[in-house]
Amino acid sequence: MLEVTNLTRAFGHGAAAHTAIEAVSLSVAHGELVSIVGPSGCGKSTLLRCIAGLIAPTGGRVVLRGVPVHDVPDGLAVVLQDYGRSLYPWLTVRDNVALPLRRTLRGRAARRTAADASLAAVALAGVGDKYPWQLSGGMQQRVAIARALACDPALLLMDEPFGSVDAQTREDLEDLVLRVRRERDITILLVTHDIDESVYVGDRVIVLTPGPGRVRADLPVRLPESRDQIITKELPDFVRLRTEVSRLVRSRDTRAVS
Amino acid sequence: MSWLRISWAWRWAVLVAGIGGWQLWTSRAGSSFFPRPSAIVTRMYHLWFSGPAAHVFLTADATGNLLPSLGRVLAGLAIATAIGAPLGIALGRSPVVTAYLNPLLQFARALPVVTMAPVFIVLFKIGTQMEIATIVFGTLWPILLNTIDGAATVDPVQLETARAFRMSAGQRLAWVIIPAALPKAFAGFRLSLSLSLILMVFSELVGSSSGIGYEMSNASNAFDMTFLWSTIVLLGILGYLLNELLAGAERHLLAWHTGKGRG
Amino acid sequence: MSHTTVTGGAAPGGTTRAATRARRPARALPWARGAAGVVVFLLLAEAAGRLGVISRSALPLTSAVLARAVLLAGNGRFLADLGATVEAWAAGMAITVAAGVPLGLLLGALPGVRVATRAIVEFLRPIPSVALILLVSLLLGPGLRMSATLIVYGAIWPVLYNTIAGIDDVDPVAKETHRAFGFSRLDTIRMVSLPSAAPFIATGIRLASAVAIILDIATGYVTGPINGPGIGAYIAQQSSGTSDLTVILAATFWAGILGLALDLLLTGAQRRLLRWHHTRLGETG
Ligand SMILES: Nc1ncnc2c1ncn2[C@@H]1O[C@H](COP(=O)(O)OP(=O)(O)O)[C@@H](O)[C@H]1O
Ligand SMILES: [Mg+2]
Numbered sequence: 102m103l104e105v106t107n108l109t110r111a112f113g114h115g116a117a118a119h120t121a122i123e124a125v126s127l128s129v130a131h132g133e134l135v136s137i138v139g140p141s142g143c144g145k146s147t148l149l150r151c152i153a154g155l156i157a158p159t160g161g162r163v164v165l166r167g168v169p170v171h172d173v174p175d176g177l178a179v180v181l182q183d184y185g186r187s188l189y190p191w192l193t194v195r196d197n198v199a200l201p202l203r204r205t206l207r208g209r210a211a212r213r214t215a216a217d218a219s220l221a222a223v224a225l226a227g228v229g230d231k232y233p234w235q236l237s238g239g240m241q242q243r244v245a246i247a248r249a250l251a252c253d254p255a256l257l258l259m260d261e262p263f264g265s266v267d268a269q270t271r272e273d274l275e276d277l278v279l280r281v282r283r284e285r286d287i288t289i290l291l292v293t294h295d296i297d298e299s300v301y302v303g304d305r306v307i308v309l310t311p312g313p314g315r316v317r318a319d320l321p322v323r324l325p326e327s328r329d330q331i332i333t334k335e336l337p338d339f340v341r342l343r344t345e346v347s348r349l350v351r352s353r354d355t356r357a358v359s
Numbered sequence: 360m361s362w363l364r365i366s367w368a369w370r371w372a373v374l375v376a377g378i379g380g381w382q383l384w385t386s387r388a389g390s391s392f393f394p395r396p397s398a399i400v401t402r403m404y405h406l407w408f409s410g411p412a413a414h415v416f417l418t419a420d421a422t423g424n425l426l427p428s429l430g431r432v433l434a435g436l437a438i439a440t441a442i443g444a445p446l447g448i449a450l451g452r453s454p455v456v457t458a459y460l461n462p463l464l465q466f467a468r469a470l471p472v473v474t475m476a477p478v479f480i481v482l483f484k485i486g487t488q489m490e491i492a493t494i495v496f497g498t499l500w501p502i503l504l505n506t507i508d509g510a511a512t513v514d515p516v517q518l519e520t521a522r523a524f525r526m527s528a529g530q531r532l533a534w535v536i537i538p539a540a541l542p543k544a545f546a547g548f549r550l551s552l553s554l555s556l557i558l559m560v561f562s563e564l565v566g567s568s569s570g571i572g573y574e575m576s577n578a579s580n581a582f583d584m585t586f587l588w589s590t591i592v593l594l595g596i597l598g599y600l601l602n603e604l605l606a607g608a609e610r611h612l613l614a615w616h617t618g619k620g621r622g
Numbered sequence: 623m624s625h626t627t628v629t630g631g632a633a634p635g636g637t638t639r640a641a642t643r644a645r646r647p648a649r650a651l652p653w654a655r656g657a658a659g660v661v662v663f664l665l666l667a668e669a670a671g672r673l674g675v676i677s678r679s680a681l682p683l684t685s686a687v688l689a690r691a692v693l694l695a696g697n698g699r700f701l702a703d704l705g706a707t708v709e710a711w712a713a714g715m716a717i718t719v720a721a722g723v724p725l726g727l728l729l730g731a732l733p734g735v736r737v738a739t740r741a742i743v744e745f746l747r748p749i750p751s752v753a754l755i756l757l758v759s760l761l762l763g764p765g766l767r768m769s770a771t772l773i774v775y776g777a778i779w780p781v782l783y784n785t786i787a788g789i790d791d792v793d794p795v796a797k798e799t800h801r802a803f804g805f806s807r808l809d810t811i812r813m814v815s816l817p818s819a820a821p822f823i824a825t826g827i828r829l830a831s832a833v834a835i836i837l838d839i840a841t842g843y844v845t846g847p848i849n850g851p852g853i854g855a856y857i858a859q860q861s862s863g864t865s866d867l868t869v870i871l872a873a874t875f876w877a878g879i880l881g882l883a884l885d886l887l888l889t890g891a892q893r894r895l896l897r898w899h900h901t902r903l904g905e906t907g
Contacts, residue, residue: 155522179523186516191538191615200534201524234619252524366737374741392761458652459659469832469881473840474853474874477861482680497836550829554836557750557776561840564752565858572753579756587757591749598748 102166102288103129103152103256109160110147120313121147124161127307127316134282134289136299139309139317140350145292146182148314149260152290153179165256178254182261182292184245188233194220195229198248205252219251220244223277239270243277250281259291263298272330275302279328296350300343301328308349317356318349394585403589428570429597431487432559435494439551442495443502444544448536450503451510468504472497473561480566490562490570497558498551505547509540542616545609552605556598664688682868690872699856704876706851710766710838711831711884714773718830722778723823726785730819731811736786751776751837755844764849769841776837777830784826788819824892831888835881853877 108125111118122144129135150156152163154173163170181187188197198216206212223243233241263271293299299306308318385395407421450457483489521531563572578586667684670676694700729736751772762768792815800814842854860869
């Protein structure tokens with residue numbers, strides 16, 4: 102589905118140049134949910150922006166379904182890190198969700214119906230007429246997810262989507278992502294700095310080194326398909342894996358482990 | 360709700376009390392410079408508002424002098440907005456072009472437009488054209504510069520979101536850039552509105568043969584103080600109404616902006 | 623209703639990441655581009671005059687205007703007019719600030735008074751100051767007193783409104799913390815509200831200054847030289863009975879430079895006095 106080869110991205114020129122990610126290679130199969138975890142500033146957002154075609158890499162390439170990515174490709178949706186600023190305050194929640202549909206769906210009524218359905222899918226039916234700033238952080242985040250899902254993407258990229266919500270809401274949102282993933286034919290790449298989260302939602306966890314970001318480890322998650330915030334997190338396999346990821350994230354060693 | 364009503368009542372009570380005090384003071388002082396408010400109101404009625412019902416009670420003087428003045432203000436503002444808003448959006452999104460134009464724009468904004476009046480008189484002759492030219496030239500810069508600022512400072516995350524959803528250039532303009540620039544554009548327009556009244560009166564004082572300012576000039580020469588005061592009160596009411604109109608438009612168009620600020 | 627969101631047209635652009643990245647290798651670029659823009663504009667205007675795109679009988683050549691402007695700079699009479707304009711501006715602005723800021727603080731701190739006086743203020747504010755020129759000249763007679771009065775009437779509103787908006791914007795937590803330390807209300811206004819409203823007030827003063835120059839010159843223009851020297855009187859005199867715009871445009875040029883200089887003066891003072899505000903916003907001074 103997605104092939105990333107030797108991806109490098111530097112900012113600035115000459116002496117001021119700064120490499121955010123270096124020679125990152127990874128691949129994601131159809132239907133997978135892959136977590137990317139790493140310390141703050143290691144280049145996670147940069148990696149995601151390159152994959153989304155929002156910025157051009159300075160080296161390497163991204164191939165999505167056999168096609169090299171140069172601009173934002175079809176069938177891809179992104180939930181940006183700063184969801185509070187990515188929702189348009191001058192549009193109602195429904196119009197925010199319906200806006201990207203203008204490209205694909207003819208007719209106001211059809212877009213409205215699709216937006217409402219998408220809002221209902223994230224348990225936000227009934228707030229369509231409100232403005233984003235009238236909602237709590239967790240609800241705004243769900244609007245951003247609904248907006249991405251409304252486009253019915255084949256690949257969904259999420260950048261620290263649950264960064265600034267309380268613990269309870271965060272767990273609900275994690276379960277929401279798992280449910281979406283079960284109910285739809287979708288591939289998800291989720292960036293996070295939260296180690297438990299990366300293990301809990303992922304089929305695989307990719308650990309990045311502190312900046313410049315390289316792939317430190319690519320670990321499969323061998324946990325039962327159906328997950329539960331209490332039960333799964335008590336499983337010895339979960340505890341072992343989260344400890345390992347934690348060790349990898351904390352270590353100053355930047356070599357890749359196999 | 361009831362608190363709102365009380366404050367509303369207060370506001371008007373204080374206004375009425377102020378006018379009452381003014382009436383008392385002018386009656387006692389008996390100065391020819393300060394006519395009584397009652398005399399001013401009577402004069403205003405006879406001058407402008409005692410016309411036939413068919414003309415919404417406006418007199419010939421009102422339709423001949425007030426309405427044209429008002430029309431020129433609105434025409435000037437409309438032209439300034441029609442030029443300033445689109446140009447401001449375009450320049451705001453083109454930092455390089457703006458870098459070339461910036462000193463010229465800053466100079467144009469700092470230029471006290473009144474010094475240009477003789478130029479406009481020569482170019483457009485005395486009258487409507489000269490007056491509209493003065494108003495346009497004076498009110499264009501606040502609208503233009505504030506719109507540039509608004510369009511240049513659109514949140515990068517909002518623009519990136521638009522790109523991530525592959526919105527077309529037209530969609531980005533209509534749904535992201537223009538709404539984001541609107542609050543600052545409005546702030547510029549608000550400045551321009553008060554400037555436009557100043558420039559309307561000014562250009563009629565120095566370069567017109569009709570309108571409110573022209574009539575003031577005549578009244579001053581004839582030492583008709585009641586007339587002078589009547590026009591001043593009228594301009595206050597006119598300005599108040601225009602401001603209320605603008606505030607209404609802002610409440611409607613920028614509800615999200617004020618709401619967000621409060622929330 | 624307030625003027626707070628008005629940025630006064632500070633140099634636009636330069637806040638996006640892309641701009642920050644582009645600025646690094648070429649710091650001098652904006653200056654060079656601005657200068658190039660001015661030169662190109664002057665050349666185009668000159669060419670338009672010489673090629674007859676703009677009729678020479680309507681508008682004089684740019685070079686003629688600039689040459690005349692240079693001459694004016696050495697003209698004692700014009701310099702006296704320029705000085706008188708600055709004097710009236712300074713007097714008007716001093717009174718405007720001295721009256722507008724305390725009044726704004728008062729109305730800002732006492733919402734009851736503000737609500738009560740709202741209707742009166744909303745009627746007084748839109749009366750264009752130029753409409754008072756004739757009345758005030760009959761009342762006070764010509765001179766600095768009259769110019770200053772008209773300036774204050776027109777310029778006080780942005781100062782007043784921005785002060786009130788600045789007080790409204792003060793972080794209630796900061797205010798309550800200060801009060802909790804046992805400071806009086808007046809002390810709190812002086813030590814917390816006033817400094818935190820200062821950036822708003824500064825913006826208001828800059829807006830007021832632009833209005834003040836316009837009123838200053840308009841007053842001189844309308845009343846003519848009997849009001850004493852000033853750019854307005856100078857232009858009124860020079861324009862009567864002639865259609866030669868060279869000297870008018872040359873004087874306009876200096877009026878624009880004056881407007882720019884006074885604005886730069888205020889911006890400089892603002893940066894100096896409110897350094898903490900700019901550093902907090904991450905701007906460089
Ligand atoms: N547009 C940019 N210009 C310059 N430097 C950038 C830019 N975007 C990111 N960086 C730098 O790249 C590094 C990685 O940033 P980012 O990808 O946002 O990390 P993360 O998302 O993992 O916190 C940081 O050091 C950051 O300062
Ligand atoms: Mg990030």
